Amino acid sequence: MLEVYDFLTTSSGLAQEYTETIHFESEQVLYQYDWLKNNQFFLMKKGIAKIEIYRKRRWEFETLVAAGEFAGIENLINRRLFCSNIKYRIVSVTHGEGLLIEKDYFLDHVYANPSLFHKILENVTLHHIITSYNLREKKxxxxxxxxxxxxxxxxxxxxxxxxxxxxxxxxxxxxxxxxxxxxxxxxxxxxxxxxxxxxxxxxxxxxxxxxxxxxxxxxxxxxxxxxxxxxxxxxx
The missing domain is CATH 1.10.10.10 (Winged helix-like DNA-binding domain superfamily/Winged helix DNA-binding domain)
Known part of the structure:
Protein backbone atom coordinates (compact mmCIF):
# COMPACT_ATOMS: atom_id res chain seq x y z
CA MET A 1 0.00 0.00 0.00
CA LEU A 2 3.03 2.26 0.07
CA GLU A 3 2.40 2.69 -3.65
CA VAL A 4 -0.77 4.63 -2.82
CA TYR A 5 1.11 6.81 -0.36
CA ASP A 6 3.74 7.49 -3.02
CA PHE A 7 1.04 8.26 -5.57
CA LEU A 8 -0.56 10.86 -3.29
CA THR A 9 2.78 12.50 -2.49
CA THR A 10 4.45 12.41 -5.92
CA SER A 11 4.38 16.19 -6.12
CA SER A 12 6.14 17.44 -2.99
CA GLY A 13 4.66 20.92 -3.43
CA LEU A 14 1.06 19.72 -3.68
CA ALA A 15 1.57 17.15 -0.93
CA GLN A 16 2.89 19.83 1.39
CA GLU A 17 -0.18 21.97 0.70
CA TYR A 18 -2.91 19.31 0.78
CA THR A 19 -1.58 16.55 3.06
CA GLU A 20 -0.16 16.26 6.56
CA THR A 21 2.03 13.42 7.82
CA ILE A 22 1.34 12.27 11.38
CA HIS A 23 3.77 10.26 13.50
CA PHE A 24 2.02 8.71 16.47
CA GLU A 25 2.44 6.61 19.59
CA SER A 26 -0.17 4.29 21.12
CA GLU A 27 -3.44 5.66 22.52
CA GLN A 28 -3.40 8.77 20.35
CA VAL A 29 -6.54 10.03 18.58
CA LEU A 30 -5.64 10.11 14.90
CA TYR A 31 -8.96 10.95 13.30
CA GLN A 32 -12.41 11.89 14.56
CA TYR A 33 -15.53 12.05 12.47
CA ASP A 34 -17.41 15.34 12.52
CA TRP A 35 -20.27 15.51 10.04
CA LEU A 36 -20.36 19.31 9.90
CA LYS A 37 -16.64 20.09 9.78
CA ASN A 38 -14.86 17.06 8.40
CA ASN A 39 -13.30 17.37 4.96
CA GLN A 40 -10.34 15.01 5.18
CA PHE A 41 -9.41 11.40 4.51
CA PHE A 42 -6.92 9.48 6.60
CA LEU A 43 -4.52 6.87 5.21
CA MET A 44 -2.72 4.54 7.62
CA LYS A 45 0.86 4.12 6.41
CA LYS A 46 2.36 2.17 9.34
CA GLY A 47 0.97 0.72 12.55
CA ILE A 48 -2.41 -0.48 13.81
CA ALA A 49 -5.31 1.53 15.19
CA LYS A 50 -8.79 0.84 16.52
CA ILE A 51 -12.10 2.31 15.48
CA GLU A 52 -14.27 3.35 18.42
CA ILE A 53 -17.94 4.30 18.13
CA TYR A 54 -19.64 6.56 20.68
CA ARG A 55 -22.60 4.73 22.20
CA LYS A 56 -24.51 5.43 25.40
CA ARG A 57 -22.08 8.14 26.50
CA ARG A 58 -18.93 6.08 26.08
CA TRP A 59 -16.46 5.03 23.39
CA GLU A 60 -16.76 1.36 22.42
CA PHE A 61 -14.27 -0.72 20.43
CA GLU A 62 -15.61 -1.64 16.99
CA THR A 63 -12.77 -2.99 14.81
CA LEU A 64 -9.15 -2.46 13.76
CA VAL A 65 -7.51 -0.69 10.85
CA ALA A 66 -3.97 -1.37 9.69
CA ALA A 67 -1.47 -0.16 7.11
CA GLY A 68 -3.11 0.65 3.79
CA GLU A 69 -6.61 1.30 5.11
CA PHE A 70 -8.61 4.50 4.88
CA ALA A 71 -10.88 6.55 7.10
CA GLY A 72 -13.18 9.34 6.01
CA ILE A 73 -15.15 7.31 3.50
CA GLU A 74 -18.25 9.22 4.63
CA ASN A 75 -16.94 12.14 2.56
CA LEU A 76 -18.21 10.27 -0.50
CA ILE A 77 -21.82 10.70 0.70
CA ASN A 78 -23.90 13.62 -0.53
CA ARG A 79 -24.54 15.60 2.65
CA ARG A 80 -27.76 17.09 1.26
CA LEU A 81 -29.29 13.64 1.00
CA PHE A 82 -27.95 12.03 4.14
CA CYS A 83 -27.06 13.15 7.63
CA SER A 84 -26.05 11.23 10.70
CA ASN A 85 -25.34 11.86 14.35
CA ILE A 86 -22.96 8.91 14.54
CA LYS A 87 -19.64 9.63 16.21
CA TYR A 88 -16.54 7.59 15.63
CA ARG A 89 -12.82 8.04 16.05
CA ILE A 90 -9.59 6.23 15.22
CA VAL A 91 -7.18 5.68 18.12
CA SER A 92 -3.71 4.19 17.68
CA VAL A 93 -2.87 0.95 19.49
CA THR A 94 0.74 0.85 18.28
CA HIS A 95 3.20 3.49 17.13
CA GLY A 96 3.13 4.32 13.45
CA GLU A 97 2.57 6.88 10.74
CA GLY A 98 -0.43 8.18 8.84
CA LEU A 99 -1.38 10.77 6.24
CA LEU A 100 -4.23 13.29 6.49
CA ILE A 101 -5.42 14.24 3.01
CA GLU A 102 -7.68 17.09 1.98
CA LYS A 103 -10.95 15.79 0.51
CA ASP A 104 -10.76 17.33 -2.98
CA TYR A 105 -7.09 16.43 -3.41
CA PHE A 106 -7.82 12.83 -2.45
CA LEU A 107 -10.86 12.53 -4.72
CA ASP A 108 -8.97 14.01 -7.69
CA HIS A 109 -6.39 11.23 -7.33
CA VAL A 110 -9.04 8.55 -6.83
CA TYR A 111 -10.98 9.51 -9.95
CA ALA A 112 -7.77 9.69 -11.96
CA ASN A 113 -6.69 6.18 -10.99
CA PRO A 114 -9.17 3.27 -11.27
CA SER A 115 -6.86 0.95 -9.31
CA LEU A 116 -6.94 3.27 -6.30
CA PHE A 117 -10.73 3.60 -6.53
CA HIS A 118 -11.02 -0.20 -6.69
CA LYS A 119 -8.88 -0.54 -3.56
CA ILE A 120 -11.23 1.74 -1.64
CA LEU A 121 -14.23 -0.31 -2.75
CA GLU A 122 -12.41 -3.50 -1.77
CA ASN A 123 -11.70 -2.23 1.76
CA VAL A 124 -15.25 -0.96 2.28
CA THR A 125 -16.73 -4.20 0.95
CA LEU A 126 -14.50 -6.35 3.14
CA HIS A 127 -15.50 -4.49 6.31
CA HIS A 128 -19.15 -4.67 5.27
CA ILE A 129 -18.92 -8.44 4.78
CA ILE A 130 -17.37 -8.90 8.21
CA THR A 131 -19.90 -6.61 9.91
CA SER A 132 -22.81 -8.38 8.23
CA TYR A 133 -21.44 -11.78 9.22
CA ASN A 134 -21.01 -10.76 12.86
CA LEU A 135 -24.55 -9.39 13.00
CA ARG A 136 -25.90 -12.62 11.54
CA GLU A 137 -23.93 -14.71 14.05
CA LYS A 138 -24.67 -12.58 17.13
CA LYS A 139 -26.76 -15.39 18.67
Missing amino acids: APLKQRLADVILELVMLTSLPIRNNQVTLPFPFSEDIISSLLRVPVHHVKEILSYLEKEEIVTREHDFQVMDYNRLGKLSNLNVETFKNMRLQPLHI
Missing part, protein backbone atom coordinates in the same frame (compact mmCIF):
# COMPACT_ATOMS: atom_id res chain seq x y z
CA ALA A 140 -24.13 -18.04 18.02
CA PRO A 141 -22.26 -19.63 20.97
CA LEU A 142 -19.82 -17.19 22.54
CA LYS A 143 -16.90 -19.57 21.96
CA GLN A 144 -17.53 -19.40 18.21
CA ARG A 145 -18.00 -15.62 18.19
CA LEU A 146 -14.72 -15.06 20.00
CA ALA A 147 -12.90 -17.37 17.59
CA ASP A 148 -14.54 -15.51 14.68
CA VAL A 149 -13.34 -12.14 15.98
CA ILE A 150 -9.74 -13.27 16.50
CA LEU A 151 -9.59 -14.67 12.96
CA GLU A 152 -11.06 -11.45 11.58
CA LEU A 153 -8.54 -9.26 13.39
CA VAL A 154 -5.65 -11.40 12.19
CA MET A 155 -6.90 -11.06 8.63
CA LEU A 156 -7.64 -7.32 8.80
CA THR A 157 -4.18 -6.53 10.15
CA SER A 158 -2.41 -9.01 7.80
CA LEU A 159 -0.55 -10.60 10.70
CA PRO A 160 1.90 -13.35 9.70
CA ILE A 161 0.97 -16.91 10.68
CA ARG A 162 4.11 -18.92 11.40
CA ASN A 163 4.22 -22.53 12.56
CA ASN A 164 0.46 -22.44 13.13
CA GLN A 165 0.88 -19.52 15.58
CA VAL A 166 0.20 -15.79 15.46
CA THR A 167 0.79 -13.00 17.97
CA LEU A 168 -1.45 -9.94 18.25
CA PRO A 169 0.94 -6.95 18.60
CA PHE A 170 -1.64 -4.79 20.34
CA PRO A 171 -3.63 -4.90 23.59
CA PHE A 172 -6.49 -7.40 23.35
CA SER A 173 -7.96 -7.25 26.82
CA GLU A 174 -11.08 -8.78 28.31
CA ASP A 175 -12.70 -5.34 28.31
CA ILE A 176 -12.03 -4.85 24.59
CA ILE A 177 -13.46 -8.28 23.78
CA SER A 178 -16.48 -7.57 25.98
CA SER A 179 -17.09 -4.29 24.14
CA LEU A 180 -16.59 -5.91 20.75
CA LEU A 181 -18.95 -8.83 21.41
CA ARG A 182 -21.41 -6.83 23.55
CA VAL A 183 -21.33 -9.40 26.37
CA PRO A 184 -20.46 -9.19 30.10
CA VAL A 185 -16.77 -9.47 30.99
CA HIS A 186 -17.27 -12.55 33.19
CA HIS A 187 -18.50 -14.52 30.15
CA VAL A 188 -15.39 -13.48 28.23
CA LYS A 189 -13.17 -14.62 31.11
CA GLU A 190 -14.78 -18.06 31.07
CA ILE A 191 -14.15 -18.56 27.34
CA LEU A 192 -10.58 -17.27 27.54
CA SER A 193 -9.85 -19.60 30.47
CA TYR A 194 -11.11 -22.52 28.39
CA LEU A 195 -8.96 -21.51 25.40
CA GLU A 196 -5.90 -21.20 27.63
CA LYS A 197 -6.55 -24.55 29.29
CA GLU A 198 -6.78 -26.17 25.85
CA GLU A 199 -3.53 -24.40 24.85
CA ILE A 200 -5.23 -22.69 21.93
CA VAL A 201 -4.27 -19.19 23.14
CA THR A 202 -1.98 -17.76 25.80
CA ARG A 203 -1.85 -14.36 27.48
CA GLU A 204 1.37 -14.73 29.44
CA HIS A 205 2.93 -11.82 27.56
CA ASP A 206 1.12 -10.67 24.43
CA PHE A 207 -2.11 -12.28 23.27
CA GLN A 208 -0.90 -15.23 21.21
CA VAL A 209 -2.77 -17.87 19.26
CA MET A 210 -0.86 -21.08 19.94
CA ASP A 211 -2.91 -23.31 17.63
CA TYR A 212 -4.40 -21.38 14.73
CA ASN A 213 -6.00 -24.43 13.12
CA ARG A 214 -7.78 -25.53 16.31
CA LEU A 215 -9.02 -21.98 16.80
CA GLY A 216 -10.36 -22.14 13.26
CA LYS A 217 -12.33 -25.27 14.11
CA LEU A 218 -14.18 -23.33 16.81
CA SER A 219 -15.17 -20.71 14.27
CA ASN A 220 -17.82 -20.82 11.60
CA LEU A 221 -15.37 -19.20 9.21
CA ASN A 222 -13.15 -21.01 6.74
CA VAL A 223 -9.58 -20.54 7.95
CA GLU A 224 -8.02 -21.14 4.54
CA THR A 225 -10.40 -18.68 2.91
CA PHE A 226 -9.46 -16.07 5.47
CA LYS A 227 -5.78 -16.61 4.76
CA ASN A 228 -6.50 -15.88 1.10
CA MET A 229 -8.62 -12.82 1.97
CA ARG A 230 -5.81 -11.02 3.78
CA LEU A 231 -5.38 -7.54 2.38
CA GLN A 232 -2.89 -7.40 -0.47
CA PRO A 233 -0.75 -4.42 -1.53
CA LEU A 234 -2.06 -2.25 -4.31
CA HIS A 235 0.25 -1.80 -7.29
CA ILE A 236 -0.33 1.34 -9.31
Whole structure:
Protein backbone atom coordinates (compact mmCIF):
# COMPACT_ATOMS: atom_id res chain seq x y z
CA MET A 1 0.00 0.00 0.00
CA LEU A 2 3.03 2.26 0.07
CA GLU A 3 2.40 2.69 -3.65
CA VAL A 4 -0.77 4.63 -2.82
CA TYR A 5 1.11 6.81 -0.36
CA ASP A 6 3.74 7.49 -3.02
CA PHE A 7 1.04 8.26 -5.57
CA LEU A 8 -0.56 10.86 -3.29
CA THR A 9 2.78 12.50 -2.49
CA THR A 10 4.45 12.41 -5.92
CA SER A 11 4.38 16.19 -6.12
CA SER A 12 6.14 17.44 -2.99
CA GLY A 13 4.66 20.92 -3.43
CA LEU A 14 1.06 19.72 -3.68
CA ALA A 15 1.57 17.15 -0.93
CA GLN A 16 2.89 19.83 1.39
CA GLU A 17 -0.18 21.97 0.70
CA TYR A 18 -2.91 19.31 0.78
CA THR A 19 -1.58 16.55 3.06
CA GLU A 20 -0.16 16.26 6.56
CA THR A 21 2.03 13.42 7.82
CA ILE A 22 1.34 12.27 11.38
CA HIS A 23 3.77 10.26 13.50
CA PHE A 24 2.02 8.71 16.47
CA GLU A 25 2.44 6.61 19.59
CA SER A 26 -0.17 4.29 21.12
CA GLU A 27 -3.44 5.66 22.52
CA GLN A 28 -3.40 8.77 20.35
CA VAL A 29 -6.54 10.03 18.58
CA LEU A 30 -5.64 10.11 14.90
CA TYR A 31 -8.96 10.95 13.30
CA GLN A 32 -12.41 11.89 14.56
CA TYR A 33 -15.53 12.05 12.47
CA ASP A 34 -17.41 15.34 12.52
CA TRP A 35 -20.27 15.51 10.04
CA LEU A 36 -20.36 19.31 9.90
CA LYS A 37 -16.64 20.09 9.78
CA ASN A 38 -14.86 17.06 8.40
CA ASN A 39 -13.30 17.37 4.96
CA GLN A 40 -10.34 15.01 5.18
CA PHE A 41 -9.41 11.40 4.51
CA PHE A 42 -6.92 9.48 6.60
CA LEU A 43 -4.52 6.87 5.21
CA MET A 44 -2.72 4.54 7.62
CA LYS A 45 0.86 4.12 6.41
CA LYS A 46 2.36 2.17 9.34
CA GLY A 47 0.97 0.72 12.55
CA ILE A 48 -2.41 -0.48 13.81
CA ALA A 49 -5.31 1.53 15.19
CA LYS A 50 -8.79 0.84 16.52
CA ILE A 51 -12.10 2.31 15.48
CA GLU A 52 -14.27 3.35 18.42
CA ILE A 53 -17.94 4.30 18.13
CA TYR A 54 -19.64 6.56 20.68
CA ARG A 55 -22.60 4.73 22.20
CA LYS A 56 -24.51 5.43 25.40
CA ARG A 57 -22.08 8.14 26.50
CA ARG A 58 -18.93 6.08 26.08
CA TRP A 59 -16.46 5.03 23.39
CA GLU A 60 -16.76 1.36 22.42
CA PHE A 61 -14.27 -0.72 20.43
CA GLU A 62 -15.61 -1.64 16.99
CA THR A 63 -12.77 -2.99 14.81
CA LEU A 64 -9.15 -2.46 13.76
CA VAL A 65 -7.51 -0.69 10.85
CA ALA A 66 -3.97 -1.37 9.69
CA ALA A 67 -1.47 -0.16 7.11
CA GLY A 68 -3.11 0.65 3.79
CA GLU A 69 -6.61 1.30 5.11
CA PHE A 70 -8.61 4.50 4.88
CA ALA A 71 -10.88 6.55 7.10
CA GLY A 72 -13.18 9.34 6.01
CA ILE A 73 -15.15 7.31 3.50
CA GLU A 74 -18.25 9.22 4.63
CA ASN A 75 -16.94 12.14 2.56
CA LEU A 76 -18.21 10.27 -0.50
CA ILE A 77 -21.82 10.70 0.70
CA ASN A 78 -23.90 13.62 -0.53
CA ARG A 79 -24.54 15.60 2.65
CA ARG A 80 -27.76 17.09 1.26
CA LEU A 81 -29.29 13.64 1.00
CA PHE A 82 -27.95 12.03 4.14
CA CYS A 83 -27.06 13.15 7.63
CA SER A 84 -26.05 11.23 10.70
CA ASN A 85 -25.34 11.86 14.35
CA ILE A 86 -22.96 8.91 14.54
CA LYS A 87 -19.64 9.63 16.21
CA TYR A 88 -16.54 7.59 15.63
CA ARG A 89 -12.82 8.04 16.05
CA ILE A 90 -9.59 6.23 15.22
CA VAL A 91 -7.18 5.68 18.12
CA SER A 92 -3.71 4.19 17.68
CA VAL A 93 -2.87 0.95 19.49
CA THR A 94 0.74 0.85 18.28
CA HIS A 95 3.20 3.49 17.13
CA GLY A 96 3.13 4.32 13.45
CA GLU A 97 2.57 6.88 10.74
CA GLY A 98 -0.43 8.18 8.84
CA LEU A 99 -1.38 10.77 6.24
CA LEU A 100 -4.23 13.29 6.49
CA ILE A 101 -5.42 14.24 3.01
CA GLU A 102 -7.68 17.09 1.98
CA LYS A 103 -10.95 15.79 0.51
CA ASP A 104 -10.76 17.33 -2.98
CA TYR A 105 -7.09 16.43 -3.41
CA PHE A 106 -7.82 12.83 -2.45
CA LEU A 107 -10.86 12.53 -4.72
CA ASP A 108 -8.97 14.01 -7.69
CA HIS A 109 -6.39 11.23 -7.33
CA VAL A 110 -9.04 8.55 -6.83
CA TYR A 111 -10.98 9.51 -9.95
CA ALA A 112 -7.77 9.69 -11.96
CA ASN A 113 -6.69 6.18 -10.99
CA PRO A 114 -9.17 3.27 -11.27
CA SER A 115 -6.86 0.95 -9.31
CA LEU A 116 -6.94 3.27 -6.30
CA PHE A 117 -10.73 3.60 -6.53
CA HIS A 118 -11.02 -0.20 -6.69
CA LYS A 119 -8.88 -0.54 -3.56
CA ILE A 120 -11.23 1.74 -1.64
CA LEU A 121 -14.23 -0.31 -2.75
CA GLU A 122 -12.41 -3.50 -1.77
CA ASN A 123 -11.70 -2.23 1.76
CA VAL A 124 -15.25 -0.96 2.28
CA THR A 125 -16.73 -4.20 0.95
CA LEU A 126 -14.50 -6.35 3.14
CA HIS A 127 -15.50 -4.49 6.31
CA HIS A 128 -19.15 -4.67 5.27
CA ILE A 129 -18.92 -8.44 4.78
CA ILE A 130 -17.37 -8.90 8.21
CA THR A 131 -19.90 -6.61 9.91
CA SER A 132 -22.81 -8.38 8.23
CA TYR A 133 -21.44 -11.78 9.22
CA ASN A 134 -21.01 -10.76 12.86
CA LEU A 135 -24.55 -9.39 13.00
CA ARG A 136 -25.90 -12.62 11.54
CA GLU A 137 -23.93 -14.71 14.05
CA LYS A 138 -24.67 -12.58 17.13
CA LYS A 139 -26.76 -15.39 18.67
CA ALA A 140 -24.13 -18.04 18.02
CA PRO A 141 -22.26 -19.63 20.97
CA LEU A 142 -19.82 -17.19 22.54
CA LYS A 143 -16.90 -19.57 21.96
CA GLN A 144 -17.53 -19.40 18.21
CA ARG A 145 -18.00 -15.62 18.19
CA LEU A 146 -14.72 -15.06 20.00
CA ALA A 147 -12.90 -17.37 17.59
CA ASP A 148 -14.54 -15.51 14.68
CA VAL A 149 -13.34 -12.14 15.98
CA ILE A 150 -9.74 -13.27 16.50
CA LEU A 151 -9.59 -14.67 12.96
CA GLU A 152 -11.06 -11.45 11.58
CA LEU A 153 -8.54 -9.26 13.39
CA VAL A 154 -5.65 -11.40 12.19
CA MET A 155 -6.90 -11.06 8.63
CA LEU A 156 -7.64 -7.32 8.80
CA THR A 157 -4.18 -6.53 10.15
CA SER A 158 -2.41 -9.01 7.80
CA LEU A 159 -0.55 -10.60 10.70
CA PRO A 160 1.90 -13.35 9.70
CA ILE A 161 0.97 -16.91 10.68
CA ARG A 162 4.11 -18.92 11.40
CA ASN A 163 4.22 -22.53 12.56
CA ASN A 164 0.46 -22.44 13.13
CA GLN A 165 0.88 -19.52 15.58
CA VAL A 166 0.20 -15.79 15.46
CA THR A 167 0.79 -13.00 17.97
CA LEU A 168 -1.45 -9.94 18.25
CA PRO A 169 0.94 -6.95 18.60
CA PHE A 170 -1.64 -4.79 20.34
CA PRO A 171 -3.63 -4.90 23.59
CA PHE A 172 -6.49 -7.40 23.35
CA SER A 173 -7.96 -7.25 26.82
CA GLU A 174 -11.08 -8.78 28.31
CA ASP A 175 -12.70 -5.34 28.31
CA ILE A 176 -12.03 -4.85 24.59
CA ILE A 177 -13.46 -8.28 23.78
CA SER A 178 -16.48 -7.57 25.98
CA SER A 179 -17.09 -4.29 24.14
CA LEU A 180 -16.59 -5.91 20.75
CA LEU A 181 -18.95 -8.83 21.41
CA ARG A 182 -21.41 -6.83 23.55
CA VAL A 183 -21.33 -9.40 26.37
CA PRO A 184 -20.46 -9.19 30.10
CA VAL A 185 -16.77 -9.47 30.99
CA HIS A 186 -17.27 -12.55 33.19
CA HIS A 187 -18.50 -14.52 30.15
CA VAL A 188 -15.39 -13.48 28.23
CA LYS A 189 -13.17 -14.62 31.11
CA GLU A 190 -14.78 -18.06 31.07
CA ILE A 191 -14.15 -18.56 27.34
CA LEU A 192 -10.58 -17.27 27.54
CA SER A 193 -9.85 -19.60 30.47
CA TYR A 194 -11.11 -22.52 28.39
CA LEU A 195 -8.96 -21.51 25.40
CA GLU A 196 -5.90 -21.20 27.63
CA LYS A 197 -6.55 -24.55 29.29
CA GLU A 198 -6.78 -26.17 25.85
CA GLU A 199 -3.53 -24.40 24.85
CA ILE A 200 -5.23 -22.69 21.93
CA VAL A 201 -4.27 -19.19 23.14
CA THR A 202 -1.98 -17.76 25.80
CA ARG A 203 -1.85 -14.36 27.48
CA GLU A 204 1.37 -14.73 29.44
CA HIS A 205 2.93 -11.82 27.56
CA ASP A 206 1.12 -10.67 24.43
CA PHE A 207 -2.11 -12.28 23.27
CA GLN A 208 -0.90 -15.23 21.21
CA VAL A 209 -2.77 -17.87 19.26
CA MET A 210 -0.86 -21.08 19.94
CA ASP A 211 -2.91 -23.31 17.63
CA TYR A 212 -4.40 -21.38 14.73
CA ASN A 213 -6.00 -24.43 13.12
CA ARG A 214 -7.78 -25.53 16.31
CA LEU A 215 -9.02 -21.98 16.80
CA GLY A 216 -10.36 -22.14 13.26
CA LYS A 217 -12.33 -25.27 14.11
CA LEU A 218 -14.18 -23.33 16.81
CA SER A 219 -15.17 -20.71 14.27
CA ASN A 220 -17.82 -20.82 11.60
CA LEU A 221 -15.37 -19.20 9.21
CA ASN A 222 -13.15 -21.01 6.74
CA VAL A 223 -9.58 -20.54 7.95
CA GLU A 224 -8.02 -21.14 4.54
CA THR A 225 -10.40 -18.68 2.91
CA PHE A 226 -9.46 -16.07 5.47
CA LYS A 227 -5.78 -16.61 4.76
CA ASN A 228 -6.50 -15.88 1.10
CA MET A 229 -8.62 -12.82 1.97
CA ARG A 230 -5.81 -11.02 3.78
CA LEU A 231 -5.38 -7.54 2.38
CA GLN A 232 -2.89 -7.40 -0.47
CA PRO A 233 -0.75 -4.42 -1.53
CA LEU A 234 -2.06 -2.25 -4.31
CA HIS A 235 0.25 -1.80 -7.29
CA ILE A 236 -0.33 1.34 -9.31
